[in-house]
Amino acid sequence: MCTCITYENGDFYFGRNLDLDCSFGEKVTVTPRNFSLNFCKSPRLEHHYAMVGMASAADSFPLYAEAMNEKGLCMAGLNFPGNALYQEACGEGIEVASFEIIPWILARCATVAQARDYLSQMRVINTSFSPQMPPAPLHWMVADRENCLVIEAVRHGLKIYDNPYGVLTNNPPFDYHLMNMNNYLNLTPQCPDNRFSSKLNLNSYAQGMGALGLPGDASSASRFVRAAFFKWNSVSKKDEASNVSQFFHILDGVAMIRGSVITEEGKYDITTYSCCMNTRTGMYYYKTYDDSCVRQVDMYGEDLEGGALVFV
Numbered sequence: 108m109c110t111c112i113t114y115e116n117g118d119f120y121f122g123r124n125l126d127l128d129c130s131f132g133e134k135v136t137v138t139p140r141n142f143s144l145n146f147c148k149s150p151r152l153e154h155h156y157a158m159v160g161m162a163s164a165a166d167s168f169p170l171y172a173e174a175m176n177e178k179g180l181c182m183a184g185l186n187f188p189g190n191a192l193y194q195e196a197c198g199e200g201i202e203v204a205s206f207e208i209i210p211w212i213l214a215r216c217a218t219v220a221q222a223r224d225y226l227s228q229m230r231v232i233n234t235s236f237s238p239q240m241p242p243a244p245l246h247w248m249v250a251d252r253e254n255c256l257v258i259e260a261v262r263h264g265l266k267i268y269d270n271p272y273g274v275l276t277n278n279p280p281f282d283y284h285l286m287n288m289n290n291y292l293n294l295t296p297q298c299p300d301n302r303f304s305s306k307l308n309l310n311s312y313a314q315g316m317g318a319l320g321l322p323g324d325a326s327s328a329s330r331f332v333r334a335a336f337f338k339w340n341s342v343s344k345k346d347e348a349s350n351v352s353q354f355f356h357i358l359d360g361v362a363m364i365r366g367s368v369i370t371e372e373g374k375y376d377i378t379t380y381s382c383c384m385n386t387r388t389g390m391y392y393y394k395t396y397d398d399s400c401v402r403q404v405d406m407y408g409e410d411l412e413g414g415a416l417v418f419v
């Protein structure tokens with residue numbers, strides 16, 4: 108499971124928890140403007156926008172879990188098993204393999220509006236990166252300061268949703284989460300009044316009682332609601348340190364603690380890492396399960412005119 112959020116408070120931030128029962132060889136990876144991007148079905152891109160994010164360290168192609176480009180466009184992939192359906196390549200439309208979609212979009216789009224144009228013509232195809240790395244069943248969130256979309260390749264084709272919450276988790280499909288949010292419209296961060304019955308003397312006897320009913324478990328639907336509640340009621344000062352701290356506090360509220368979620372294979376799902384990207388400054392912040400010290404990588408600290416991937 109995973110949780111992805113946007114956060115706007117002066118600057119605009121994008122990040123996620125990556126919840127998994129093992130490592131995928133992740134490294135903070137900068138793709139400079141002149142790294143040659145080879146795609147399965149689209150022409151090679153020799154020059155493009157630079158990007159930074161967490162990727163599986165392969166020299167030939169940046170296998171991003173999430174990334175941000177130098178224009179402030181961001182994209183993340185989250186597990187979507189049982190619902191993601193990628194198509195056979197057949198030469199129609201813009202064919203992009205699932206592992207290519209993040210670099211494909213971030214290399215050439217500055218805004219969500221541009222991404223939407225490409226996505227509306229796109230077919231996500233089931234080509235593998237390598238025999239050892241079959242396609243991962245994912246859906247994606249793409250966002251800039253103005254807009255946020257969710258992209259789901261399902262049985263009926265590619266669905267593109269506007270995402271007014273700026274939150275994404277996992278199954279079921281996004282329209283379920285849109286509907287499910289309405290079940291929680293009564294929650295409030297305020298001290299609640301007695302609305303149960305005017306004939307009863309009911310009192311708020313502790314802090315936080317306005318959000319009684321906010322789901323506390325690690326399921327995807329519950330994390331969606333909890334992340335949205337924390338994000339949309341968040342208050343922080345507008346300086347960088349306060350914003351980044353607040354962002355990680357929101358993610359901590361939906362993080363997975365080892366032992367509390369056991370997969371069908373008997374493994375422990377944990378929040379392997381959490382990250383936060385500032386779309387104006389190109390800063391990628393992250394912390395890991397065993398090291399809560401926040402590290403930072405400055406995209407502009409690397410040679411963005413370079414031609415090779417940089418693993419930081």
Ligand SMILES: C[C@H](CCC(=O)NCCS(=O)(=O)O)[C@H]1CC[C@H]2[C@@H]3[C@H](O)C[C@@H]4C[C@H](O)CC[C@]4(C)[C@H]3C[C@H](O)[C@]12C
Nearest residue numbers: 108109126131163170172184185186206240241242243
């Ligand atoms: C597992 C990650 C999503 C996190 C998540 O939602 N976990 C849920 C765990 S569970 O089901 O709920 O138990 C996804 C996000 C991006 C994925 C990676 C990226 O797509 C890049 C490549 C793509 C290759 O096809 C497979 C390896 C891979 C390196 C992927 C491994 C894995 O599937 C990642 C890391």
